[in-house]
């Protein structure tokens with residue numbers, strides 16, 4: 001049985017997969033021009049075939065890091081490779097001082113990010129040629145358990161005392 005293996009990968013190695021899945025209307029060279037210089041990439045390999053990738057790097061206010069370029073080959077989806085990549089990107093950003101990790105998530109991918117602790121912080125918006133998105137954020141300076149639960153409610157006043 002094949003085993004999914006997570007590794008850091010050079011940005012250049014992620015480009016063909018990202019282009020095919022995310023930006024089929026661009027050349028690999030055009031895709032490279034839109035990459036931040038300081039981004040780091042992780043990939044998941046299945047028997048040495050690169051099947052999933054994603055990038056993370058500082059972008060925005062101090063402490064803000066952005067996840068982008070998440071892509072899994074169509075045949076390999078739904079096996080947890082994207083989740084492995086996303087967890088590695090979050091861990092990398094957190095280990096390097098991120099206090100807020102954000103992304104523009106395609107609407108179809110919302111559950112993937114929610115399971116990793118992200119929450120939507122915008123209304124749904126349309127990106128030309130790509131489709132509907134939400135901005136999502138994970139506060140890396142908070143306990144992950146607190147991010148998914150609403151603030152604790154005060155005990156209700158007992159009826160007899162109301």
Ligand SMILES: CC(C)(COP(=O)(O)OP(=O)(O)OC[C@H]1O[C@@H](n2cnc3c(N)ncnc32)[C@H](O)[C@@H]1OP(=O)(O)O)[C@@H](O)C(=O)NCCC(=O)NCCS
Pocket residue numbers: 021022052070071072073076077078079080081082083084104105106108109110111112113
């Ligand atoms: C999003 C994506 C990277 C997830 O990779 P994966 O290896 O399938 O991820 P996992 O198996 O860990 O998780 C599956 C989750 O991926 C998301 N997903 C599945 N198919 C998807 C698709 N065609 N497009 C977008 N997201 C998808 C869903 O959230 C799914 O969870 P659900 O089954 O509960 O709905 C992959 O589906 C993909 O490349 N999609 C197309 C490009 C894309 O949308 N990238 C994300 C941009 S924000």
